[in-house]
Amino acid sequence: MPELPEVETVRKGLEHLVKGKKIKDVAIFWPKIIESPNSEDFKTQLVGEEILDIDRRGKYLIFKLTHFDMISHLRMEGKFEYHKGSDPVMKHTHVIFKFSDETELRYLDVRKFGRFVLVPKDTSQIYKGLQKLGPEPTEEAFLLKGFEQELKKRKKPIKPLLLDQTLVTGLGNIYVDESLFRAGIHPEQEANTLTKKEIALLHREIIAVLGEAVEAGGTTIRTYQNALGDAGNFQVSLMVYGQNGESCPKCGAEILKKKVAQRGTHYCPHCQIYRVRRG
């Protein structure tokens, strides 16, 4: 489900609802959701832990516990719901964290792609998935100079390059299409053919679009009641994602959709022109 703005919105919701809660028990209905340790140890180690804080790095949530860091990735469709223990357990619920006050944090995931990992306290940065991440998409962390140097070295199309999280973290299929549109760059333009000017614009638009989406509480596409972080309204600000067949907000041309690196890709054929041999 989520890209950085949605995960950040979930983080804020969790901070509000479960910070300070003590874990009394854990129920696991789909053990593969637990990447490590094995689901039995995962449960045993969590009992008695208190949720001290909830951090985020890229699209990962990091629950800071008494003796552990619990890393959570929602992948495509993972979501958290906060419930009373007496509430009926809905379909697609795979993990339940039961608190000492008889409330529960439930993890639901239709496609079961999401993962949990438990590591010793303050060692989350060693986890492989977090280690590979590039800088957060902020002015302070994401530097134009480094971005430009990396792009010069890569010849793969810019869209899949931005999706791999190593140059900058947080973009997914929605915001990468929005960033490229706003910067006027074709999604298949090879990274090493981008001009200095285009790179600077792209850098600025990535930071801007993700920042605006965080402010809006993320984008809500499919609505699921009760899920933390589903109240975002950035979908009203999307300029190309899901807009195929509509008019380009800049020039009026028809927004097209095509496959790029196995992902549905939305773009304006007039504002985002592919050019051969540049840079």
Next chain:
DNA sequence: AATACTACCTGCGTGC
């Protein structure tokens, strides 16, 4: 090392 493709899952809409 960089790149490309596939697996992991379920549900929904479309077309025959």
Next chain:
DNA sequence: TGCACGCAGGTAGTAT
């Protein structure tokens, strides 16, 4: 209605 197929906000593993 039934069924096959493509598609969905992501990443890790494998092969080249």
